[in-house]
Amino acid sequence: DTGVSQDPRHKITKRGQNVTFRCDPISEHNRLYWYRQTLGQGPEFLTYFQNEAQLEKSRLLSDRFSAERPKGSFSTLEIQRTEQGDSAMYLCASSLPNDRGRGTEAFFGQGTRLTVV
């Protein structure tokens, strides 16, 4: 399978615990995105990497959230001191570079569904 893969698919955690999710993008894609999606809503942008550099972070990404992409390949998203409001689907996507203004489609993983109890 050469698509975007995310692990785990489901995570249930107690409030206050830390959680970490992993995303493996399509191998030749240098751009990687994290989104959060709550029930009945479209995805909300969280952060974006080009290779290993984190180039943009949404204001939605509080200081409890941190994302890394250390070698420009896989990425991790960590949430510290989880709150019930963090319960959502966390989606990862990857894409090729935006060459000369030509946008390219993002390919999404199946997401990690987080439930904070």
Add this chain to the structure above:
Amino acid sequence: AQKVTQAQTEISVVEKEDVTLDCVYETRDTTYYLFWYKQPPSGELVFLIRRNSFDEQNEISGRYSWNFQKSTSSFNFTITASQVVDSAVYFCALSEAQLNSNYQLIWGAGTKLIIKP
């Protein structure tokens, strides 16, 4: 500000009927991209189409067709002869297309399509 509106929260039709999903967008950019994604119950967002703002030609792909009307800022999606497997949530999205853009997608809230056998 950029915005995507999908006014239809849920549509239910009987198999083999044609159905149109509406998408209206707002942007000040002269160059932009519009997308449709499908999200089946499995959760993965599946890319369907990308359209750039300079190409207003309608597109047909099998039972799917898209009508891009810049004059009304709409990018509607029609499924002809719907099938049960078309049941999913469909999202319309918009992105900037500036050079070096971070390719952040602005999403509509989605339309849940139910195809009854």
